[in-house]
Amino acid sequence: MSAASKAGVTELLRKTGLTGLFFVRLLGACIPALARPKLIIAQIYNAGARSLIIIMLSGLFTGMVLGLQGYDLLNRFGATEALGTAAAMALLKELGPVLTALLFAGRAGTALTSEIGLMRATDQLTAMEVMAVDPMRYVAAPRFLGGLIAVPLLTAVFNLIGLYGAQLIGVQLLGVDHGTFWSQTQSAVALKDVTEGIVKSIVFGAVVSLIAVNEGYHAEPTAEGVGLATTRTVVASSVMTLLLDYILTAAFM
Amino acid sequence: MRANRSLEIGTGLFVLLGLAALLFLSMQLPANGLKFGFTKTAGYPVTAQFDNIGSLKVGAPVRMAGVRIGAVTRIDFDTNTERAKVWLSINPRFNQIPMDSSASIDTEGLLGGQYISISPGGMPTYLKAGSQIIQTQSALVLENLINKFFATTANKSASQSSGGGTKEPQK
Amino acid sequence: MTDSQTATPQGASDAVIDVRDVHYAIDGRPIFSGLDIVARRGLITAVMGPSGTGKTTLLRLITGQIDADSGLVSVFGRDVGTLRRPQLYAMRQRMGMLFQNGALLTDIDVFENVAFPVREHTDLPEPLIRKLVLTKLEAVGLRGAAHLMPGELSGGMARRVALARAIVMDPEVLIYDEPFVGLDPISLGVILRLVKQMNDALKITSVVVSHDVQEISSIADYSYLLSEGRVVASGTPAELARSDSPTVRQFMTGGAEGPVRFHYPAADYAAELMESPR
Numbered sequence: 041m042s043a044a045s046k047a048g049v050t051e052l053l054r055k056t057g058l059t060g061l062f063f064v065r066l067l068g069a070c071i072p073a074l075a076r077p078k079l080i081i082a083q084i085y086n087a088g089a090r091s092l093i094i095i096m097l098s099g100l101f102t103g104m105v106l107g108l109q110g111y112d113l114l115n116r117f118g119a120t121e122a123l124g125t126a127a128a129m130a131l132l133k134e135l136g137p138v139l140t141a142l143l144f145a146g147r148a149g150t151a152l153t154s155e156i157g158l159m160r161a162t163d164q165l166t167a168m169e170v171m172a173v174d175p176m177r178y179v180a181a182p183r184f185l186g187g188l189i190a191v192p193l194l195t196a197v198f199n200l201i202g203l204y205g206a207q208l209i210g211v212q213l214l215g216v217d218h219g220t221f222w223s224q225t226q227s228a229v230a231l232k233d234v235t236e237g238i239v240k241s242i243v244f245g246a247v248v249s250l251i252a253v254n255e256g257y258h259a260e261p262t263a264e265g266v267g268l269a270t271t272r273t274v275v276a277s278s279v280m281t282l283l284l285d286y287i288l289t290a291a292f293m
Numbered sequence: 294m295r296a297n298r299s300l301e302i303g304t305g306l307f308v309l310l311g312l313a314a315l316l317f318l319s320m321q322l323p324a325n326g327l328k329f330g331f332t333k334t335a336g337y338p339v340t341a342q343f344d345n346i347g348s349l350k351v352g353a354p355v356r357m358a359g360v361r362i363g364a365v366t367r368i369d370f371d372t373n374t375e376r377a378k379v380w381l382s383i384n385p386r387f388n389q390i391p392m393d394s395s396a397s398i399d400t401e402g403l404l405g406g407q408y409i410s411i412s413p414g415g416m417p418t419y420l421k422a423g424s425q426i427i428q429t430q431s432a433l434v435l436e437n438l439i440n441k442f443f444a445t446t447a448n449k450s451a452s453q454s455s456g457g458g459t460k461e462p463q464k
Numbered sequence: 465m466t467d468s469q470t471a472t473p474q475g476a477s478d479a480v481i482d483v484r485d486v487h488y489a490i491d492g493r494p495i496f497s498g499l500d501i502v503a504r505r506g507l508i509t510a511v512m513g514p515s516g517t518g519k520t521t522l523l524r525l526i527t528g529q530i531d532a533d534s535g536l537v538s539v540f541g542r543d544v545g546t547l548r549r550p551q552l553y554a555m556r557q558r559m560g561m562l563f564q565n566g567a568l569l570t571d572i573d574v575f576e577n578v579a580f581p582v583r584e585h586t587d588l589p590e591p592l593i594r595k596l597v598l599t600k601l602e603a604v605g606l607r608g609a610a611h612l613m614p615g616e617l618s619g620g621m622a623r624r625v626a627l628a629r630a631i632v633m634d635p636e637v638l639i640y641d642e643p644f645v646g647l648d649p650i651s652l653g654v655i656l657r658l659v660k661q662m663n664d665a666l667k668i669t670s671v672v673v674s675h676d677v678q679e680i681s682s683i684a685d686y687s688y689l690l691s692e693g694r695v696v697a698s699g700t701p702a703e704l705a706r707s708d709s710p711t712v713r714q715f716m717t718g719g720a721e722g723p724v725r726f727h728y729p730a731a732d733y734a735a736e737l738m739e740s741p742r
Contacts, residue, residue, distance in 0.1 A: 085307070088308075089304055092307060092310075132318065159569075164569055167567035167569075167626075169529060170556055170561045171556065171584070172554070172581075173581070178584075189308075193308060193315065199314065200317060200318065223353075223354045223361065223364075226321075227350050231319065234322060235319070237318075238315070
């Protein structure tokens with residue numbers, strides 16, 4: 041192994057370790073942060089309610105694409121009545137949690153990172169520290185909890201709208217029987233499939249929020265540093281989401 | 294702090310919407326999900342016994358001439374008859390199903406799930422709450438069909454090339 | 465203000481902040497090597513020095529954000545390095561700090577910024593908080609700006625709001641980090657008067673870190689001049705002004721030539737100019 045790649049691996053390990061330690065501190069700060077629901081509510085609004093439109097639009101189009109592609113594929117086997125099942129399974133177990141996490145990272149994660157990074161750059165975090173207010177508790181924990189709560193809710197909205205989009209194309213446009221579409225879906229989807237999606241969305245919400253808050257908290261306190269941290273949030277969140285998606289899918293098999 | 298009120302209302306709406314979606318997905322979508330009373334259109338219960346129900350699941354549709362008239366509400370094993378016992382809930386709109394109608398388990402399409410198909414009989418008395426459908430036909434289990442098919446072809450090839458080492462199929 | 469300053473400040477019983485023989489290095493680069501500074505009760509202590517002499521690092525040491533490699537930093541008679549988090553926070557509640565750019569929280573308005581420490585640390589009823597905050601805002605002349613957001617303030621106003629926030633918990637010690645940097649002459653005069661007033665009226669012990677020699681000399685009771693990680697001169701502003709040490713003279717008068725080098729270390733100028741480019 042070359043010296044450069046060795047240094048790269050060491051650096052990666054160090055960053056992972058730092059993020060892990062930050063996560064432990066963050067969890068410790070979450071318990072007292074629960075005593076201030078107002079701060080968490082504000083963050084649910086920032087991270088969740090303000091991402092709602094983009095999530096709904098993306099969900100609708102994803103579902104419509106599923107409707108078209110699924111119909112085209114199933115039609116070759118003469119099994120178009122399974123369209124609802126196919127769309128529901130794809131949305132609930134994979135596309136819903138993963139796409140919502142990716143969209144959340146791009147929309148809310150970057151905002152979190154740059155906001156906290158700017159607070160760092162303008163000494164706001166240090167000022168809190170000196171005023172004997174723990175910024176982990178006041179800034180980091182409410183944002184983490186806000187993301188943790190918002191992502192599963194956004195995922196559920198995404199899934200529901202996506203299913204509606206698939207139904208719109210499959211039933212209204214391509215003529216799959218309405219009753220068959222839903223009864224087939226209902227009889228094929230098990231509670232376990234829904235649970236799998238919910239567990240995934242909670243894990244993704246935690247990971248993306250953790251990465252976003254961590255990058256912001258440890259951003260170089262300059263304009264350039266905050267910009268770089270924002271980019272890192274998107275890259276790291278996306279990679280971690282897809283990696284964990286594989287692990288979780290395998291675990292649920 | 295000026296926009297406090299609208300912020301809280303916005304958050305409240307978002308959380309409610311999300312929770313509603315979550316509840317719908319986990320309770321209404323899966324057939325074995327926790328159901329609320331209001332979705333189960335009240336129907337009258339009818340039972341039927343089958344030798345083999347295949348992969349029939351609770352929530353599977355009950356159809357007559359392809360039209361959905363009810364759903365499977367419960368599946369159990371009857372230790373007395375050693376057969377599968379299935380509870381159906383039939384929409385009260387369809388209250389003139391002849392007593393001697395037969396129930397069979399069919400498959401929707403090639404890959405679709407299984408459902409109960411009711412073929413009407415000719416008696417002037419009708420099924421009512423608590424009735425049992427006597428005539429039933431078990432599910433066609435695809436694997437059994439395929440096994441039978443392979444068994445016949447395997448026997449043919451075995452007789453042609455005597456003792457080619459093909460494993461004797463189970464059925 | 466003539467009696468105590470001439471005596472050696474070390475070990476004085478009225479020392480609120482006592483920094484003794486502190487060594488501190490970042491990534492092996494020494495910032496402090498044997499720093500001694502004392503801030504006495506009720507006085508304005510100035511810490512001056514060229515850029516990059518670790519003035520901000522000194523403030524971080526005093527507020528317990530970092531620990532010294534060796535030596536003692538004691539505040540209110542307790543060793544900051546040994547304090548656990550709750551004790552450290554209890555200590556910080558007795559201090560106020562004014563940051564260079566104000567460091568106001570950008571998502572809440574001026575009133576809430578000043579009210580922030582009160583809400584965090586006390587359970588006072590709302591009318592009392594209101595009275596307290598408006599009193600402090602009036603002291604810095606910004607009661608009328610209570611509803612503005614930090615983004616709507618000028619640099620001087622932001623610093624005054626930050627000052628109101630720093631004194632809202634009635635601290636015993638006030639620490640100023642470069643309070644005069646980047647202000648127009650009027651704002652500067654206002655801040656200068658406020659620092660003096662806070663000290664006189666509230667009997668607050670003040671530590672002012674600055675490189676604006678003229679301004680700080682006009683209000684300081686005792687001054688330290690830092691260079692290369694240690695105190696190179698100390699005394700009343702008058703004493704420093706009379707000093708014949710070349711370092712002190714250079715800093716006080718702002719000369720480019722002297723012990724503190726204006727040029728970053730480089731190869732010989734003529735030689736480098738003549739060198740053929742590679």
